[in-house]
Amino acid sequence: MMSSARDMIAESVKRIFEERVDTKLQRDAEEGHWQASLWKLVEESGFTRVLTPEKLGGTGGGWTDAYPVMHAVGYWRVPLPIVETMIGNDLLARAGLDVNDGAVGLIQQDGQGSLNLALEGKQLRVSGLAKSVPWGRNAQTFVLSGQVDGRQVIARLNPGKQIAVHREGHNMAKEHRDHIRFDGCAAEEFAYADELLTEEAVKTHGALGRAIAISGAAESALAQSVRYSTERVQFGRAIARFQAIQHMLAVFACETTSAVVASEAACDSMHKKNPRNQIAVAKIKAGQAAGVGARIAHQVHGAFGMTYEHTLHFATRRMWAWRSEYGSESTWAEEIGAQAIRRGGENFWADVTARSAA
């Protein structure tokens, strides 16, 4: 059942993105221009603070309320770090740190991260190269999750002399993905967050954000494909009349529905004890929908869909790019697969059913 807060958020993101995000804006962004006025509107509308508590100037919502915003970023193909900023602000607030305005550069530093985090008295110093930071050059705050002395920390760093854009880059969707160099930079603030957050906070939250946005982009690509198939005439009739096309679109719809359901279920599990498995499921299903869906969308659109002039690629390039970020299907599948194998056949059904209890 939809909460009314969620309905209202969904309404207002749709109103703004439908009106403001057009092909002209998307192309301008892909040429490297920061969409400042849209960003201002997004922040003023409170979208980047849906997950932030009210006392810190946010909506105080949960992930079920964040879902419509992140979904809309995919559906309307919005070229801004909205998902990243929502997640960064959420991590800061939950670690008890201040939340500022401005785009957040989200840095994943767990596992094989290349940054060096060191405690110097009461200061946390960060050195090294953070690779492919989403919208790194546009960030007004960097939020980092990592390990210090075996404990999870969340740190906030502000751009300054000891932080430099080492290399500007972008993903397949021409979203900025920049290498950022930290040169012994002291964190503005940091906090231990072992109990507050799941391990690898940026990776897990990022994976869910991408799964939701992929669901939105896939719904857009599906809607475009359905419309195109009813308009495009070949052999004297709309190609939608051909059973081969109908069945491809049906498969596309099934995959998209799976991604949506898995992402919503993950949002629903975020306030529970161990949401990591459901996030893994969501990222796997969204990744699969991205692969199958983009393939079918392009097959239906033929050569037109392969041109930059057409709008289809704004959705499909995002699906491909996001599929590879914060862990691809194999990473997440290996994790939950190994876990299920260790639990064995005798526990499998009990584990599956435990996840659906209220």
Next chain:
Amino acid sequence: MQDISIRTCRFDEQCEALRQEVREFMAQELPPRKKGASESGAVLSKGSARGVDPEFSRKLGKRGWIGMAWSSQYGGHARSPLERYVLTEELLAAGAPVGAHWIADRQYGPLLVRYASENIKNDLLPRIARGELYICVGMSESDSGSDLASLRTRAERTKGGWLINGRKTWNSASQWSHYMVALVRTGAAGETRHGGLTQFLIDLKAPGVSLRPVRILTGEHRWNEVTFDDVFVPDDHLIGEEGKGWAQVTTELGFERSGPERYLSSLYLLLEMLDAADPDNPRHAVALGRLVADMTTIRQMSIGVAGMLTRGENPGLAASVVKELGTTFEQQIPEVAHEIFDMDLSALESPLEEMMSFLVQTAPSFSIRGGTREILRGIIARGLGVR
């Protein structure tokens, strides 16, 4: 473009309490699955509601676990579709032999509740709910599979009722059933081809009914061909409205398409695979992790459809999506087993190999029964507005 969204829901305390009750009951009634232990063929009957055991059906009836969602007036227990969902998934997961009463409980009980005369309801429904009376499906004919509307079995009016002539085929479990609900032609098809079809409740012991066994490719006798030679059916055994059978059947298939039986048929193979796999072998872990993700999601969708039924919404389109995804998943499991394990399926020395051999042979039927994959994709395409 119709909305295909499915909202997941969670089971409340009442549902979870029922789940525990069912598990305790099953622990007493069935030997639990033992890791690596060969069950000399017993493993084969598990999953997919294949086992038939009238005594077990009567025990379930006694517990109030057949006809759960009907009103108590007819021997039911007025519980929610979500509670029924929990019961069925637990029975299937435990490999319970529910094949005798399965169809009557799932689709013909609800059909009779909705359309049958008071006499028939009072007579049959309590017996179904006690696990004593079984009903089989009578839809397909040898010339009418996916093109069901072309069926030729006919009913003609006679004094006090109807005379039925024709032949139904591929009827699962009909050798154990007391009745068949058959879709037959009573009038002209009309322009939509869906007119002139009517559902009848036919007593399989009536004069003129004969069964011929149809062996499936494993050699088992699971189906029959049922021939009707001037079979008399009294007036009140016409179920619903004359000529409205197509719409009634379509509703019925909605119930049939999205239940847990649509993704649990290969569960036992998946369990064997989890026991045989090595968690440190990435090839095993990745492949099985994907199956876990598939199953988790399909189950959430299937539960979501049960939630729609609870709220009185029409789940027709969503149910087709669940069946398409569920059967694809069930068929994928033996494929993955081939990919990650080296099995010699001529020896059949382990439950894994036994289950594998069985599923390789039966899996093709998953995307045929209850509406072929092609029919389902057509329904989904119509929902998208391209058909």
